[in-house]
Amino acid sequence: xxxxxxxxxxxxxxxxxxxxxxxxxxxxxxxxxxxxxxxxxxxxxxxxxxxxxxxxxxxxxxxxxxxxxxxxxxxxxxxxxxxxxxxxxxxxxxxxxxxxxxxxxxxxxxxxxxxxxxxxxxxxxxxxxxxxxxxxxxxxxxxxxxxxxxxxxxxxxxxxxxxxxxxxxxxxxxxxxxxxxxxxxxxxxxxxxxxxxxxxxxxxxxxxxxxxxxxxxxxxxxxxxxxxxxxxxxxxxxxxxxxxxxxxxxxxxxxxxxxxxxxxxxxxxxxxxxxxxxxxxxxxxxxxxxxxxxxxxxxxx
Amino acid sequence: xxxxxxxxxxxxxxxxxxxxxxxxxxxxxxxxxxxxxxxxxxxxxxxxxxxxxxxxxxxxxxxxxxxxxxxxxxxxxxxxxxxxxxxxxxxxxxxxxxxxxxxxxxxxxxxxxxxxxxxxxxxxxxxxxxxxxxxxxxxxxxxxxxxxxxxxxxxxxxxxxxxxxxxxxxxxxxxxxxxxxxxxxxxxxxxxxxxxxxxxxxxxxxxxxxxxxxxxxxxxxxxxxxxxxxxxxxxxxxxxxxxxxxxxxxxxxxxxxxxxxxxxxxxxxxxxxxxxxxxxxxxxxxxxxxx
Numbered sequence: 001x002x003x004x005x006x007x008x009x010x011x012x013x014x015x016x017x018x019x020x021x022x023x024x025x026x027x028x029x030x031x032x033x034x035x036x037x038x039x040x041x042x043x044x045x046x047x048x049x050x051x052x053x054x055x056x057x058x059x060x061x062x063x064x065x066x067x068x069x070x071x072x073x074x075x076x077x078x079x080x081x082x083x084x085x086x087x088x089x090x091x092x093x094x095x096x097x098x099x100x101x102x103x104x105x106x107x108x109x110x111x112x113x114x115x116x117x118x119x120x121x122x123x124x125x126x127x128x129x130x131x132x133x134x135x136x137x138x139x140x141x142x143x144x145x146x147x148x149x150x151x152x153x154x155x156x157x158x159x160x161x162x163x164x165x166x167x168x169x170x171x172x173x174x175x176x177x178x179x180x181x182x183x184x185x186x187x188x189x190x191x192x193x194x195x196x197x198x199x200x201x202x203x204x205x206x207x208x209x210x211x212x213x214x215x216x217x218x219x220x221x222x223x224x225x226x227x228x229x230x231x232x233x234x235x236x237x238x239x240x241x242x243x244x245x246x247x248x249x250x251x252x253x254x255x256x257x258x259x260x261x262x263x264x265x266x267x268x269x270x271x272x273x274x275x276x277x278x279x280x281x282x283x284x285x286x287x288x289x290x291x292x293x294x295x296x297x298x299x300x301x
Numbered sequence: 302x303x304x305x306x307x308x309x310x311x312x313x314x315x316x317x318x319x320x321x322x323x324x325x326x327x328x329x330x331x332x333x334x335x336x337x338x339x340x341x342x343x344x345x346x347x348x349x350x351x352x353x354x355x356x357x358x359x360x361x362x363x364x365x366x367x368x369x370x371x372x373x374x375x376x377x378x379x380x381x382x383x384x385x386x387x388x389x390x391x392x393x394x395x396x397x398x399x400x401x402x403x404x405x406x407x408x409x410x411x412x413x414x415x416x417x418x419x420x421x422x423x424x425x426x427x428x429x430x431x432x433x434x435x436x437x438x439x440x441x442x443x444x445x446x447x448x449x450x451x452x453x454x455x456x457x458x459x460x461x462x463x464x465x466x467x468x469x470x471x472x473x474x475x476x477x478x479x480x481x482x483x484x485x486x487x488x489x490x491x492x493x494x495x496x497x498x499x500x501x502x503x504x505x506x507x508x509x510x511x512x513x514x515x516x517x518x519x520x521x522x523x524x525x526x527x528x529x530x531x532x533x534x535x536x537x538x539x540x541x542x543x544x545x546x547x548x549x550x551x552x553x554x555x556x557x558x559x560x561x562x563x564x565x566x567x568x569x570x571x572x573x574x575x576x577x578x579x580x581x582x583x584x585x586x587x588x589x590x591x592x
Contacts, residue, residue, distance in 0.1 A: 013415070014416070019402070019407070019463075020406070020426075023459075023463040027437065027460040031436070034440040035437065089333075096329055099323075100330070107334060109575075112578075114337060116573070116581070118539065118570070119540075120522075120543050120544055121539070121540070121562075122340055122344075125340040125344045128347070136360075142360060142361070180586050235525065236524050239544065243548060244548070255525075258438075270439050270442075273439050277435050278436070281436055
């Protein structure tokens with residue numbers, strides 16, 4: 001192309017790319033490098049702009065901080081409960097959906113609603129459903145007592161109760177995406193396999209284990225991996241239920257710890273925040289790698 | 302005779318079993334639908350109960366015979382909900398428009414223009430998709446603070462103007478447009494920019510609309526970044542606004558007014574979803590995750 005020979009023709013593509021390169025460079029590449037530098041600048045305070053040396057102090061500070069350990073524990077419990085639960089439930093629901101062509105579309109629309117809601121706003125609804133106050137038991141407690149249980153304040157009560165609400169809300173929020181992905185991958189399984197199985201008189205349990213599951217296994221693993229990553233980064237759901245002072249509620253998550261370190265009650269320690277963020281990144285990376293290794297062994301493509 | 306009766310019996314049993322299975326499936330699906338819908342019902346119901354009647358119900362009732370709209374007026378007068386709305390609208394529109402410009406230009410360069418190192422640069426772009434937001438948000442916060450951009454729209458908007466994933470999506474779409482059109486336009490002496498605007502953008506419109514909707518949802522729900530860079534309520538977006546309302550808005554006890562605010566905040570996206578249902582679901586399944 002003749003145009004490319006001129007000097008202008010040569011730089012023109014770069015002019016088109018300039019805005020995206022600038023934005024990505026400033027707000028994605030540079031911060032990525034910078035966060036590792038911060039994480040080694042010991043005790044850097046944002047207000048005074050001073051630190052006291054280079055080394056691993058930030059990491060050891062964070063790893064010995066009881067708030068961080070609490071956040072780590074909360075996040076691990078949340079991940080361990082919500083990822084298997086939401087993946088399993090959405091698999092059951094998608095299987096149910098694919099067996100009823102009649103109302104499939106209506107159900108799908110309803111199930112997708114939580115995806116388009118504001119996490120903070122709907123979290124308030126969950127809060128009032130689970131909360132027990134002086135003047136009202138709250139709806140969930142009413143149900144519990146109706147079935148003979150004992151009511152408990154899920155929002156400001158014991159640890160297990162708070163964790164339970166957080167898990168329930170998280171599952172409620174992440175289900176739409178999983179149902180959507182699984183329903184469409186179920187729909188894309190080649191119908192010939194099922195017809196062949198029918199001719200052979202295969203039982204429906206066997207059809208599920210031998211045909212359906214292997215065919216959609218790549219998608220299930222995709223959901224498990226993204227589910228792990230998402231659950232490790234959860235934060236807004238906890239804020240929605242328990243308010244911004246998560247440390248006081250013992251309900252902080254790792255991401256919440258990072259933001260609290262950066263700004264808020266503990267006030268302006270980017271180096272501690274960076275160390276915590278890097279630790280989170282390493283955890284997520286390790287788990288993703290393990291998942292990929294496991295899926296290589298078990299997934300049929 | 303015997304075998305025929307047996308056969309009829311087997312068939313009837315199979316039919317009964319199938320019906321039972323269907324009923325069970327419908328029951329389970331309906332139950333989950335109830336769980337999904339109930340919070341929405343409850344927030345609407347609570348938002349139309351009057352303050353006094355809500356607080357006098359020790360056992361909450363499942364419907365109300367005297368709905369009132371006073372909570373909605375209170376939501377707009379007692380707290381600056383309209384202001385939060387306006388802020389969010391400004392933020393959403395500017396971010397989305399800027400992003401569309403940036404990604405369209407980049408996608409065009411990657412799909413139509415020839416230059417040295419194109420593939421290498423594109424791979425570099427793609428690898429950026431793996432960077433988690435949590436890692437970069439710290440430095441971005443420091444940068445924005447150092448530039449004195451806290452509590453400004455510029456500070457809110459700047460970090461979310463580009464998205465590598467959308468560049469990728471759009472580039473794929475641009476590449477499916479036949480090259481012949483491009484060469485024909487070249488022969489006619491059309492400039493690249495004009496070609497991009499007059500031919501490629503109109504053809505890629507469905508993809509652009511999908512991207513726009515997904516970005517609008519993301520902007521409308523963004524919470525973490527706005528929370529970091531704004532601490533004056535004059536710049537709060539709806540997510541931060543609702544948090545502010547919860548912590549010191551109507552007074553902690555005025556749940557009905559709070560729910561009215563929640564309804565008002567949730568409504569725009571739900572309407573958007575019901576209008577563009579297929580586009581949103583298709584877009585999300587192509588690569589959106591919540592968060």
